Amino acid sequence: MSVGESVETEPRRRPGRAVRFGLIVTAVLLLLFGVPWWTLAWAGNRWPGALFAALTTVFVVAAAAFPLLMFSGHGARHRDGPARIADTLLGVVWVLFVWSILGNVLRAVLAVAGVADPGRSRIVTAVVALIALVLLLWGYAEAMRVPRVRRIDVVLPRLGAGLDELRLVLLTDTHYGPIDRARWSRRVTEVVNSLNPDIVAHTGDIADGEVAQRREQAAPLGDIRARLARVYVTGNHEYFSGAQRWVEHMASLGWEALHNRHVVVTRDGSSLVVAGVDDRTAAGSGVPGHHMDHEAALRGTDPDLPVLLLAHQPHQIDGAVAHGVDLQISGHTHGGQIWPFHYLVRLDQPVLQGLSHHGDRTQLYTSRGTGFWGPPFRVFAPSEITLLTLHSH
Template identity: 40%
Template sequence: MVVVFVLVALAVLAALVALHWYAWRRLVRDTTRGPGLARRTGTAVLVAGPVLMVAALVAERAGAPFWLQRVLGWPGFLWMALTLYLLLALVAGELVRPLVRRLVERGARAEERAPLPATVPVGPAPADPEPAPSQVQSAPSRRLFVSRVVGGAVAAAAVGTVGYGTYGVLRGPAVKRVTVPLAKLPRAAHGFRIAVVSDIHLGPVLGRGFAQKVVDTINSTQPDLIAVVGDLVDGSVKDLGPAAAPLSRLKARHGSYFVTGNHEYFSGADQWVEEVRRLGLHPLENARTELPAFDLAGVNDLAGESEGEGPDFTKALGDRDTSRTVVLLAHQPLQIHEAVRHHVDLQLSGHTHGGQLWPGNFVAAAANPTVAGLDRYGDTQLYVSRGAGAWGPPTRVGAPSDITVIELASRQA
């Protein structure tokens, strides 16, 4: 097992080095005339970026001092996103490079064919007149011009994409509203609103200020109930307790409920369950509570199986009154298959981030039955939130963050 891990790590490292060498060649070597300040600066950036990225990942996974995680987190994780979009933009650049080259060469040939302005000679004509500047443009200078045009466009596209995607996360999640009709829901519960938030991912990058934005957004919707469906944190209670403190100000008529996500099991799930309980949320650890109009159940995340705390649908749902509507909180959409077998009416999940960074949505679709939005599996409906925060890079592209207000609708209304 160790040998396999080492081989995979070496393969990933080799791919990372190859990618950055290619980026250096196209963006630095091909766009500069030789050793100088510009080349040295570009080289330093393309060496420091991946080093900081690897250091940020290792620091988070190894539980390095939190101050060090914070120092490395911003530049390291942003470089992770930038690497993806540099690669995509470089591939696109290779496709358009021949076209740009042909346009430049065509322009150069047109200048060469242009007649020189007539002049009246004074004195004896020189035996070997100097050509016009436009006639001495060499092939190497044209290649440099093409490389600078394409390289500049590649860098601008990658930086602009990551910048806009990061701004989208930092300004806070938008509110999305979805109506879900449920066959067994009584008329009295028609219009009941559940604010669903997942994947906040408080950590070295997203901290207390971000948590306060999430809380303010949720409270502004005036929900009847709040469901926090996992991946609240990336770190220990010791490091992130102050960042999570604004959750104590969540307000809903029927309270706030919490289930674990896979990242809680990387961060000390038992301690976080106790911490959210202290903050006023109600953890549902393979448990169910009876609300006036329907049952609300929650199961642990699949990652808890390694600690003997995995999901137990029988414990959460086995002895319930099946004539009542039941809404299930389960972090991963994969848990829908067990929910169907237990005749759940509606499952609320997160986990996928909607792919977070395009084209990550295609990867997420291969690993999850539903990536985002409302779907149906037999008699069970599944709603998957794209999440409020972000893991790794505080960046989203093609998958904007959201807090969803689910409005339950009774067919008897």
């Protein structure tokens, strides 16, 4: 620090920014809760006064309580009770919001067909409510189930013959959180071990909460077996929940924490560089020593060896291409988790899910995630445990 620099001991207050944030939050809440209210309670339904008042009260109370529950549940304290309510409410209102919009397309069709109100609006209300209920029940079951195994074959031309048919199991976005999923975690471990993996990789977002809060849920990760390596990198959610403590905890469970570093695995005379970089949000997190650094991760490697890179976000693929990586494995997107959030994810990420090619050499596999974040629902985006079989030709 130069003599001319000053230290800001207290953050500057920026009332304008706070006002803008408040206005944005208010606008989002009005849309999320207002559109379903208009469709289900108001519009042309002409419900009896008592029913209309009850529906309106439910939406008003939910809209007012939601930000308070969210800040209480996902703030610094990570209070699980409020978080469970807020997350579930977010999932419910999102599904109602989406299908309320689509329901108004049905309203237009019925109007053209000559169906008058209140019958027209009540048909729309019934259809929207029924579809939302079915999707939420199904989505909850999908979120809470042990993921199906997704089997993918990947050809890496530079892979040595001794590593042909190497079995790589990918876990990501387990998001151990407010809902206790210790039993689920044990069953995931059983599935992984049944696949007889050579390498098991976890590409981040282990948990929402500190190690002390999620220790029991994460404990089964210590029982995962792999012939050659168990490797892990941080995701963006680690930087809300003590990233360095999670790096150290994973190391204590026997995993190689690839904090901008690499290991080399060898079988039958052939070797593979397995490298990892911190999440792209790490540099702005304030955690000392954490930042995405491909050069450090690959420093000292043999340029003739193929490289497998762990990076939490598909967005990090540009660095992989620039450094000649053969295969990057990632998560982060959850495959969209609840349709049609998929389309918003694609605004930020180059890939939503699956195997893709980038540049002349680099391939990217993006998992839909093993767990879920926040709302305990998965709609048209099933979770997965991925078995990637690597082939040399």
